Amino acid sequence: MAALVRQHHLLLVSWLFLALVSPSSASPLLQPRYLHDYPLLKRHDITTLDNGTQVVLDPDTGLPITQGSASDGSGVGFSPPAIIWLAWSFAVGVPLALAGIRLWRATTGASLGIACAVCVWAAFVNTLNADGISDLLLTVIVMGAFTIGFSLGVFQMARTAALFALGVLGGFSIGVRIVLFRSGLLVPSYVINWVVILVFGLLGFFLVVARQRVGITVCSAAVGTFLIGLGIDLLVSQQDGMSIGLRYLFDRNSAHVLELQRQGWHTPSRAIIIMVVSLALIPLLAYLQHRLFSGPFKRVRRSDSLASLPADTNEKEVNPSNKLLKPDHESSPEASLIGSTEKLLHSNGTPRTPDTPRTA
Numbered sequence: 001m002a003a004l005v006r007q008h009h010l011l012l013v014s015w016l017f018l019a020l021v022s023p024s025s026a027s028p029l030l031q032p033r034y035l036h037d038y039p040l041l042k043r044h045d046i047t048t049l050d051n052g053t054q055v056v057l058d059p060d061t062g063l064p065i066t067q068g069s070a071s072d073g074s075g076v077g078f079s080p081p082a083i084i085w086l087a088w089s090f091a092v093g094v095p096l097a098l099a100g101i102r103l104w105r106a107t108t109g110a111s112l113g114i115a116c117a118v119c120v121w122a123a124f125v126n127t128l129n130a131d132g133i134s135d136l137l138l139t140v141i142v143m144g145a146f147t148i149g150f151s152l153g154v155f156q157m158a159r160t161a162a163l164f165a166l167g168v169l170g171g172f173s174i175g176v177r178i179v180l181f182r183s184g185l186l187v188p189s190y191v192i193n194w195v196v197i198l199v200f201g202l203l204g205f206f207l208v209v210a211r212q213r214v215g216i217t218v219c220s221a222a223v224g225t226f227l228i229g230l231g232i233d234l235l236v237s238q239q240d241g242m243s244i245g246l247r248y249l250f251d252r253n254s255a256h257v258l259e260l261q262r263q264g265w266h267t268p269s270r271a272i273i274i275m276v277v278s279l280a281l282i283p284l285l286a287y288l289q290h291r292l293f294s295g296p297f298k299r300v301r302r303s304d305s306l307a308s309l310p311a312d313t314n315e316k317e318v319n320p321s322n323k324l325l326k327p328d329h330e331s332s333p334e335a336s337l338i339g340s341t342e343k344l345l346h347s348n349g350t351p352r353t354p355d356t357p358r359t360a
Helices: 002-021 080-103 105-127 135-153 156-180 190-210 212-240 242-250 254-263 269-292 302-307 333-348
Strands: 031-034 045-048 054-057
Touching: 054 254, 080 105, 080 135, 080 212, 080 269, 105 135, 105 156, 105 212, 105 242, 135 156, 156 190, 156 212, 156 242, 156 269, 190 212, 212 242, 212 269, 242 254, 242 269
Parallel strands: none
Antiparallel strands: 031 045, 045 054
C-alpha cells in the first residue's frame, strides 16, 4: 500500500513539473508554439485556435499581429508585374554581363540604379503592414527608384559612387546565390548568412578599388549573370523559384511570418542549376570582356587625345595616312599654274623648247 502511494506521489510531482516547464497561455483556446524553423525573425509565438486558425503573437506585448501576404511585387504567373521584372532582368543583365567594361556611362548608371532599386524594394517589403500594396504599384515604385539612380549614375560626378556600388553589388550577387544553395539558407543563423554575403560584398568593393579594370569586368559579369539567372528562373518557375528564396532572405516583416513559414525555402533543382551555371559563367564572361574590349573604361574623345599628344610627336603618328607633306613652293598657286600649262602643252602635241635669252 505504501509503495502504491509513493508511486502516485511520484506521478503527481512529475505531472506538475511538466506543467510548469510547458508553454502556457492565458486563454484555454490557444495552444502556443514557437517558430523554430524560420531563423530570420525574432522569436514569435504562433498559436492555433480550436477552429484551426493560426495567430502570431508579439513576443514583447503578447498581442496578436495581423498577418498578410508576403509578396515581393513579382505578381502571379505572367501578370504585368512579372513581365516588367522579366524584361528588366534581361534588359539590364545582358549588357552588363557581355559588355560592362565597354558601356561606361550605361554601366555606372545601371549600377547606381540597381543599388537604389534593391534598397527601396527591401525597405517596402520589410515595412508594409498586412494590407500591403498591389504588386504593380510596388513594381512601379522600384522601377522608378532604378530610373532615378540610373539618371544620376550617368553623370561624371556620380562615377566613383557608382563604381563602388558595382563592386558591392557584384559581391552581394555571388554571396546571395551561395546562401540560397541550401534549403533553409546556408546556415540556420540569420546573422551568419548575412555575414557571408557582406564578406563577398566587401571583396567586390576592394577589388574595384585596388584593380579597377579587373573589378569592373568581374563585378559587372556577376551582377549581369545574377539578373539573367533571375529572369530565366522567372520564365521556368514563375514565383516559385528564386523569388521565394529572395523573400525568405530579405523579408523580416512580422506581418509575413505565417506566409514565409508556410512557404519556407526548399531550393528547387532548376534554381540550383541556374545558380551554378550563372556562377560558372562569371570568370568566362569577365575574361571575354577583357579580351574583346581592351580600351579604358572611360572613353577619351579623339580631339582630346590628339590635343594631349606631346609636342615632339613625329609626323607618322599624327598623320594616319602616313604621307609626307609637300614643300611649300610645290603647293603654291604659281606652281599649280605652271603644272597645268605644261600638261596642256603635252596634250596638244606641242614640243617644248628651251627658253632662249632675249637679245637687244
